[in-house]
Amino acid sequence: MNLFAEIRALVLDEIAAMVAAGELPAGLDLSAVAVEPPRDPAHGDMATNAAMVLAKPAGLPPRQIADGLAAGLSRDPRVIAAEVAGPGFLNLRLAPGVWQSLVRDVLEEGADYGRSNIGAGQKVNVEFVSANPTGPMHVAHARGAVVGDALASLLAFAGWDVTREYYINDGGAQVDVLARSAFERYREANGLEPEIREGLYPGDYLIPVGEALKAKYGSSLLNQPEAVWLKDIRDFATEMMMQMIRDDLQALGVRMDVYSSEKALYGTGKIEAALNTLRDKGLIYEGVLEPPKGKTPEDWEPRQQTLFRSTAHGDDVDRPVMKSDGSWTYFAPDIAYHYDKVTRGFDQLIDIFGADHSGYVKRMKAAVAALSDGKVPLDIKLIQLVKLFKNGQPFKMSKRAGTFVTLRDLIDEVGPDVVRFVMLTRKNDMALDFDFDKVLEQSKDNPVFYVQYANARVNSVLRKAREAGIVCDDTTLAAADLARLDNTAEIAMAAKLAEFPRLVEIAARNNEPHRIAFYLYELASEFHGLWNRGNDDASLRFIQEGDIATSQAKIALARATGVVISNGLGILGVTPVEEMR
Known part of the structure; x- marks a missing residue:
């Protein structure tokens, strides 16, 4: 049930009536007509921009349209006042x-309250994390994992058919470095001094890999040249790293549907097939790129190269896909991978990238537009850095990883629910400060605690009601005399609950799961405010001694708040807390 959508439908019906009466011309585009909460609650419960957006195409003053709408809307029993403000806004x-x-409605719909079908079952692929399989995931990966997983849950809640996907970057030189690093730990497991020279991975996390290699190979590889052991150790170490990554994701509550391998694209003809598709469209050619202004990127060379005409689809310059020596650029397998996603029949693609991939956005969008003939949109979300603080100081080091704090360090320190919620307290393209002391603080300044505390208070109301002998299952509460909720503070609480379905649709359309976290904080604030008013005004307390009917109505409001908090936290992948300890 989406009350804002219902009132918008009412507005559209009145516009249709005005068209039928000759007060408005036919054929108006109504897509921009919106009904939303007013910026100032004193102006009313809802506001519509209908007169403002229709005035120019209708050739009429906006206030004239607003007056006509106000007269029609006022006849509906749900609307007690329709007031024209300013040049033509309607409150x-x-x-x-x-x-x-x-x-x-909230109590009857329960876990389905806020769900939407705006996705209409369209297939969307959300690719996220996709960390190099060369070690444990770090804090930046944690934020990308949370944003990607919450976005996938949000889209599913709003009616999309979602696939969560991890792209394993196992086709580049970094996995050879992993193999060489693991070989040194293998030597260490055999009683030799490891040579962790510059350029190798120094973290202790490779010690178990070395021990596992010894268990499999004994000492048989010690005196062998690299050409003999490189491939086997590379595959062995990559798989162990991927298992570590899977375990870390599971600890965070993230489940992938598909793991795709970059390595599987090489030598299979898939890269060639994707580029031939572009070639058939006249988008692959041989040429020499002009030197770029400023810093020269690694993929530029003043020689004849095979280029993708990405400027035909919105990029700033054309991009190399094959170097002059015949080897692929990094871009070529990425084109092939996205072509694979297009051919799998997805209606929409979403990539969650680190901030260091900002230069990749235009070229990747150009490639997908070309490969799908513009039919499959690609949205790329860039995840900005996370700065860690502890005891007021920057927190940087992890012995196990060697140079960074791992995702598992973070989870072990504060728990997965805190990690997930905090990572969504800023929009993805804004830097985020993660203060270990602040996220465990029990105060209004800690959004995790504040939202969970609201849910715990709801459960406290229910426990006390049962102890008082008040029946308070959802069916009974839904049948309560809710007309007893007549205080303006209670009405305001219900109005905040009404915003949730609308907010879900906005967040899903914009691929912005952080909006859910923001809303939950606002909802918790509204509930805590109502609770605190009850300390001064006994009539606002949820349990009214000697008055079961009124108590059940007020408890229904509290329980409905708990339902919405639980539904919102479910989208974020956070478990609601029933009791604070």
Whole structure:
């Protein structure tokens, strides 16, 4: 149930009536007509921009349209006032019964409250994390993992058919470095001094890999040249690293549907097939790129190269796909990988990249547009850095990893729920400060605690009600006399619950799961405010001694708040807390 969508439908019906009456011309584009909460709650419960967006195409003053709409809307029993403001904004005030019945709707829909079908079952692929399989995931990976997983859950909640995918970057030189690093730990496991020279991975996490290699090979590889052992150790170490990554993701509550391998693209004809598709469209050619201004990128060389005409699809310059020596650039397998996703029939692609991939956005979008003839949109979300603080100081080192704090370090320190919520307290393209002391603090300044505490308070109300002998299952509460919720603070609480379905659709359309975290904090603030008012005004307390009917109505409001908090936290992948300890 989406109350804002219902009132928008009412506005559209009134526009249709005005068209039928000759007060508005036919054929108006109504897609920009919106109904939303007013910026100032004193202006009403909802506001619509209908008159403002229709005035120019209708050739009429916006206030004239607004006056006509106000007259029609006022006839609906849900609307007790329709007031024209300024040049033509229309503010609506709804009858108290609308908000009271909304509490019943929340209780009846339960876990489905806020769900939407705007995705209409379209297939969307969300690729995220995709860390190099050369070691444990670090804090930046943690943020990308949380954003990607929460976005996937949000889209599924809003009606999309979602596939979560991890692209294993196992086709480049970094996995050869992994193999050489693991070989030194293998030597160490055989009683030799490891030579962790510059350029190798120094972390202790490779010690178990070396021990596992000894268990498999004994000492048989010690005196063998690199050409003999490189491939086997590379495959062995990569698989162990991927198992570590899978375990870390599981500890964070992230489950991937598909793991795709970059290595599987080489020698299989898949890269050639993708580029031939572009070649058939006239988008692959031989040429020499002009030297770029400023810093010269690694993939530029003043020689004849095979180029993708990415400028035909919005890029700034054309991009090399094959070097002059015949080897692929890094871009070529990425084109092939996205071509594979296009051919798998996805209607939409989403990539979650680290901030250091910002230069990749235009070329990748150009490639997908060309490969899909513009039919499959690609949205790329860049994840900005996370700065860690502990005891007021930057926190940087992890012995196990060698040079960074791992995802597992983070989870072990504060728990997966805290990690997940905090990573969504800023928009993905903004830097985030993760203060170990602050995220465990029990105060309003800690959004994780504040939201969880609201849910715990809801459960406290239910426990006390049961102890008092008040029946408070959802069915009973939904049948309560909700007209007893007549205080303006209670109406405001119900109005905040009404925003959730609308917020879900906005967040899903914009691929912005952080909006859910922001909303939950606002909802918790509203609930704590209502709770605190009850300390001064006994009539606002959820349990009214000697008055079961009124108690059940007020408990219904609290329980509905708990339902929305649980649904929102479920999208974020956070477990609601029933009791604070």
